[in-house]
Amino acid sequence: MLVSVGQFSPGGGVEGNLAVMRSLAEKAKAEGAELIVFPEESMFSIGKVEGPLAAAVDAGWSTFVQRLSLAAAELGIAVVAGGYESSGEDRPYNTLVAIEADGRIAATYRKLHLYDAFSYSESTRIKPGDRGIQVVELGGLRVGLMTCYDLRFPELARALAVQGADLIAVPAAWFRGEHKIDHWETLLKARAIENTVWVAAAGTSSGHTIGHSAILDPMGVPQAFLGEETEAVATADVARNRIEEVREYLPVLANRRFAAAEEILEGP
Numbered sequence: 001m002l003v004s005v006g007q008f009s010p011g012g013g014v015e016g017n018l019a020v021m022r023s024l025a026e027k028a029k030a031e032g033a034e035l036i037v038f039p040e041e042s043m044f045s046i047g048k049v050e051g052p053l054a055a056a057v058d059a060g061w062s063t064f065v066q067r068l069s070l071a072a073a074e075l076g077i078a079v080v081a082g083g084y085e086s087s088g089e090d091r092p093y094n095t096l097v098a099i100e101a102d103g104r105i106a107a108t109y110r111k112l113h114l115y116d117a118f119s120y121s122e123s124t125r126i127k128p129g130d131r132g133i134q135v136v137e138l139g140g141l142r143v144g145l146m147t148c149y150d151l152r153f154p155e156l157a158r159a160l161a162v163q164g165a166d167l168i169a170v171p172a173a174w175f176r177g178e179h180k181i182d183h184w185e186t187l188l189k190a191r192a193i194e195n196t197v198w199v200a201a202a203g204t205s206s207g208h209t210i211g212h213s214a215i216l217d218p219m220g221v222p223q224a225f226l227g228e229e230t231e232a233v234a235t236a237d238v239a240r241n242r243i244e245e246v247r248e249y250l251p252v253l254a255n256r257r258f259a260a261a262e263e264i265l266e267g268p
Contacts, residue, residue, distance in 0.1 A: 001140055003167065003198075004028035004036040004235040005213040007226050009206040012048030014060040018067050024233050025075055031235045034101065034139035035078040039204040039213075040094070040148050040173040043083030046125065047208075053125060057084045057092040065097055065105065073103030078138040082147060082171040084126075085110070091127040096145050096171055098136045107136040109145035113153055118177060122149075135163045141238060144197075148172035151187045151201075154194065161195035161253060166240055168192075170201040173209045181210055189220035196246050196253065198238045205230055218246040 006024035010017045021038055028036040043064045049056045064083050072079045078101045085095035085108070094111035110129030115122040133156065134145045144160030144167070151157075151170055160168055168191060174184050184203075192199040196218040205211030205228050214225035215236040223236035247253070 001035070001238055002031065002033045002235055003141075003200055003215060003238045004031065004033040004233050005200050005202040005215060005224070005226070006036050006038045006233050007202060007205050007211050007213040007229060008039070008042075008231045009204055009209075010039070010041050010043070010045045010048075012044050012050060014044055014064050017042060017044060018064065018071070020231060021068065021081065022071050024231065025071060025077055025079065027233045028235060029075050029077050031233070033077060033235050035080070035141070035143070036233070037169045037200045037202040038079065038081035038171060039202045040082035040171040041204055042081040042171070045173075045204070045206070046084075053084075054086070054090050054092060057086050061085050061092075068097070069099050069103040069105065072099045072101060076101050078106075080138070080143065080145065080169045080171065087127045089127060091125060093129060094122075094126050094147060095129075096134075096147055096169075098134070098138060098143065098145060101139060106138060107134045107145070109134040109147070111147040111150065112156065113149045115149040117149070118175065120175070133159050133163065135160055135165050141166045141240070144168045146170055148174060151184075151191060154191065157191040157195055161197050165197055166243060167198040167200055167238055168195070170199060172201060173204040174212070176208055176210055181212060184210060184212055185214075188214060188216055192216045192218055193220040194252060196243060196250055198243070200238070218243050219250075
């Protein structure tokens, strides 16, 4: 199954971002993709939103999801993308939405690990997720969902793999900084290799984020990748039989002696 990652630089308005996503999804579909993964903050970039964040989220989340669902159905392509969902409080959730190719909502995932690191404090504006992990069927693949900083927590990726994920989708807005590209590339490879799964990572590409979207096979070998392009798509053939092939000679899941954390598997 062909899978694409779509990379762009989200602005502060939902409508403009949806137009860019539609264009990228059309390119992915033209390449034969059945699933496209978009970045974190695809709905809008917090730093570019005018006025109170909670008000922008209340006004934008439903429109974002509904319009994205319509585009998925019209193009016949499944979609994973990140936005902000109201929590009923001042701090919204950082939420991924997974949409089937017929436009139906397959799942949502609320980011578990908030980016309180490198002198940034995401938790001052965002509420942490409260639903545990999500693995969803999209286009014939079982797709595990995680967001950006989640990538630094190997127990989350392992829990997704144990739950049967063939592919881990990683929408991100990975901040620039010393060693940050090295961290990104190393962690993507590690999550693929240690779990023998495919990884499709879509990053925003802007003045403060690195881009570098990529699709890696279960041996951690990049099969498609981007640099710092402002708007671009990369596509690769994500084959389940590649997982089976790798696990025949690298059976790390079968050989493990520690179970994945129960609280992550079950959620709160």
